[in-house]
Amino acid sequence: MSGLNTFQLLNGLTFAALLFIVASGFTLIFGLLRIVNLAHGALYLLGGYAGYVAASTTGSFLVGILAAMACVALAGLALDQGLLRFVRGYELRQVLLTLGVAFVLNDMTLVIFGGDTYTVPTPDFLRGAVRFWGLFYPKYRLFVLALGVVVFIALWLLLNKTRLGALIRAGVDDPEMIAAMGINIRRVFLLTFMLGAALAGLGGAVGGAFLTLYPSADAEILVFSLAVVIIGGRGSLVGAAVGALIVGLLNTVGQVMFPEFAYFVIFGPMAAILAFCPLGLFGRAA
Amino acid sequence: MSLSSPASTDGPKVTLARVAITIGALAFALLPLVVPIYQVSILTEILIFAVLAMAVDVLAGYTGRTPLCHGAIFGVATYVVVYWSQMGGSPYVGVLLGVMAATLVAAIFGLLAIRTSGVYFLLLTLALGMIVWGVCLRWTSVTGGENGLRGTVRPEALAGHLPFYYAVFAVVGLITIVMWRFVRSPFGLTLRGIRDSESRMRALGYDVSLHLFLAFTISGFFAGLAGALYAMFNDFVSPSTVALSQSVEGLLMAITGGVGTLFGAFIGAAAIIGLENLVSLYTERWQSVLGLMFIAIMIFAPEGVIGRVRDLLTRRR
Numbered sequence: 352m353s354g355l356n357t358f359q360l361l362n363g364l365t366f367a368a369l370l371f372i373v374a375s376g377f378t379l380i381f382g383l384l385r386i387v388n389l390a391h392g393a394l395y396l397l398g399g400y401a402g403y404v405a406a407s408t409t410g411s412f413l414v415g416i417l418a419a420m421a422c423v424a425l426a427g428l429a430l431d432q433g434l435l436r437f438v439r440g441y442e443l444r445q446v447l448l449t450l451g452v453a454f455v456l457n458d459m460t461l462v463i464f465g466g467d468t469y470t471v472p473t474p475d476f477l478r479g480a481v482r483f484w485g486l487f488y489p490k491y492r493l494f495v496l497a498l499g500v501v502v503f504i505a506l507w508l509l510l511n512k513t514r515l516g517a518l519i520r521a522g523v524d525d526p527e528m529i530a531a532m533g534i535n536i537r538r539v540f541l542l543t544f545m546l547g548a549a550l551a552g553l554g555g556a557v558g559g560a561f562l563t564l565y566p567s568a569d570a571e572i573l574v575f576s577l578a579v580v581i582i583g584g585r586g587s588l589v590g591a592a593v594g595a596l597i598v599g600l601l602n603t604v605g606q607v608m609f610p611e612f613a614y615f616v617i618f619g620p621m622a623a624i625l626a627f628c629p630l631g632l633f634g635r636a637a
Numbered sequence: 638m639s640l641s642s643p644a645s646t647d648g649p650k651v652t653l654a655r656v657a658i659t660i661g662a663l664a665f666a667l668l669p670l671v672v673p674i675y676q677v678s679i680l681t682e683i684l685i686f687a688v689l690a691m692a693v694d695v696l697a698g699y700t701g702r703t704p705l706c707h708g709a710i711f712g713v714a715t716y717v718v719v720y721w722s723q724m725g726g727s728p729y730v731g732v733l734l735g736v737m738a739a740t741l742v743a744a745i746f747g748l749l750a751i752r753t754s755g756v757y758f759l760l761l762t763l764a765l766g767m768i769v770w771g772v773c774l775r776w777t778s779v780t781g782g783e784n785g786l787r788g789t790v791r792p793e794a795l796a797g798h799l800p801f802y803y804a805v806f807a808v809v810g811l812i813t814i815v816m817w818r819f820v821r822s823p824f825g826l827t828l829r830g831i832r833d834s835e836s837r838m839r840a841l842g843y844d845v846s847l848h849l850f851l852a853f854t855i856s857g858f859f860a861g862l863a864g865a866l867y868a869m870f871n872d873f874v875s876p877s878t879v880a881l882s883q884s885v886e887g888l889l890m891a892i893t894g895g896v897g898t899l900f901g902a903f904i905g906a907a908a909i910i911g912l913e914n915l916v917s918l919y920t921e922r923w924q925s926v927l928g929l930m931f932i933a934i935m936i937f938a939p940e941g942v943i944g945r946v947r948d949l950l951t952r953r954r
Contacts, residue, residue, distance in 0.1 A: 611778075
């Protein structure tokens with residue numbers, strides 16, 4: 352058993368940043384549409400593979416990221432309009448349907464990409480390490496950390512300072528009232544669904560560059576996202592950020608100190624939090 | 638929740654149900670005498686998984702809480718039984734220990750999960766099941782990690798396919814009768830009351846949390862029985878036995894048959910295991926087929942086979 356050092360702490364923080372990017376999409380969809388999208392992990396994986404293909408054919412990391420986001424947003428559009436529309440209003444049927452979608456998507460990526468691991472190629476300026484406080488740290492992971500902060504600020508601004516954000520927040524509180532006021536809440540829902548999916552795609556492309564992509568990565572990231580959302584509370588951006596920090600750091604603590612029981616270290620505290628506030632730290636009653 | 642339909646007990650339908658159950662039981666009793674050995678093992682698997690699906694149904698159908706951790710509870714029993722046999726212990730003690738371990742895990746999960754309902758219940762049980770999977774995968778010194786464990790669990794007397802089948806048949810028959818009595822008991826009726834209106838049951842003075850906790854634990858006990866039988870059937874266990882897909886299959890079997898019908902579990906298990914064996918003759922993409930089935934059932938027939946038949950019967954009159 353060994354203690355934590357700065358390096359591992361930073362690893363925890365960068366993982367938390369990635370988790371935030373993925374889980375913020377999950378929590379947006381969960382909060383507004385009341386859909387628990389269990390295909391979110393599969394969308395992450397899909398984004399990762401799309402990013403890998405685009406980035407390695409064009410040689411541009413940026414194109415990879417954009418392709419991943421666009422591709423997964425389209426997949427989200429197809430999922431929402433093609434399948435979920437048939438089970439609207441039935442919470443449980445929606446969840447189980449997305450679970451079915453997750454199984455199919457996971458299997459399809461296995462058919463196309465096989466069981467090998469892939470790494471999304473990163474641009475030259477993000478390779479290597481920087482030296483600070485007497486330690487070498489990979490530049491790319493610092494980039495992920497910064498990206499997590501940027502995504503948080505962008506989402507916060509979107510939700511709090513724009514008309515769309517106001518509609519989304521109002522939709523979380525009372526979708527029927529919004530519809531009654533003459534606003535096409537369906538379109539807002541669809542946009543939110545695509546935005547949430549795109550965030551999973553972004554996470555996949557970014558995460559695929561340092562966590563690598565492999566067939567069971569979707570289930571792992573899904574479970575971490577679930578933990579983040581359960582801890583943070585449904586539909587809360589701040590909750591997702593706090594939850595991601597808690598899960599990211601606990602995961603590092605677990606992996607360093609009790610590698611065989613890393614899952615316990617994350618889910619134990621999660622269960623404890625849930626026992627005291629069933630709606631999560633920042634969740635509000637529906 | 639919206640998946641279940643209320644059970645009704647009027648004349649012709651009850652007769653029909655009795656006839657169907659008798660035919661089903663006779664089929665399970667006589668088929669093994671005429672089909673080849675390989676099909677006998679499929680039938681054994683169907684019976685074992687029907688118990689898992691019934692355990693899921695106790696929660697999903699009769700209590701209104703849809704769980705996604707029963708594959709993990711099932712698998713805990715399988716792990717314990719196989720581990721025990723690998724250490725050279727008696728299989729009967731192993732089964733006892735396995736079922737106890739599964740019940741204990743279910744009790745712990747239950748304590749946490751009963752605080753939630755609806756989708757949150759589903760998510761929390763999913764996450765709890767994943768812990769079991771994570772531990773089985775990583776705790777290599779005990780669970781063998783990805784390679785799993787292999788043991789000789791079946792006692793000498795049951796080594797053959799047919800004797801084992803009939804032993805499972807008898808045990809599953811007994812379990813089914815017990816579960817049927819259980820869901821029909823005052824306790825089971827209280828659970829249905831909680832499913833339909835939690836606040837009303839609370840107002841009537843029922844201890845809802847205690848009932849939910851007991852329902853969860855008892856359901857876990859039955860899932861553990863299924864897991865212990867599976868250990869005897871398979872002599873092998875690996876993390877895929879406790880994986881999410883196992884929980885999903887158990888739930889899908891319960892839903893395919895019809896939640897809240899108990900016996901639907903046999904139809905669901907037969908449909909899904911039969912399909913799995915059929916599909917694997919032609920393609921390795923069983924997971925996709927499973928996913929597509931899930932999607933199709935959720936869109937077209939969320940009430941399941943028995944629910945569908947019941948609906949048609951009601952509509953005709």
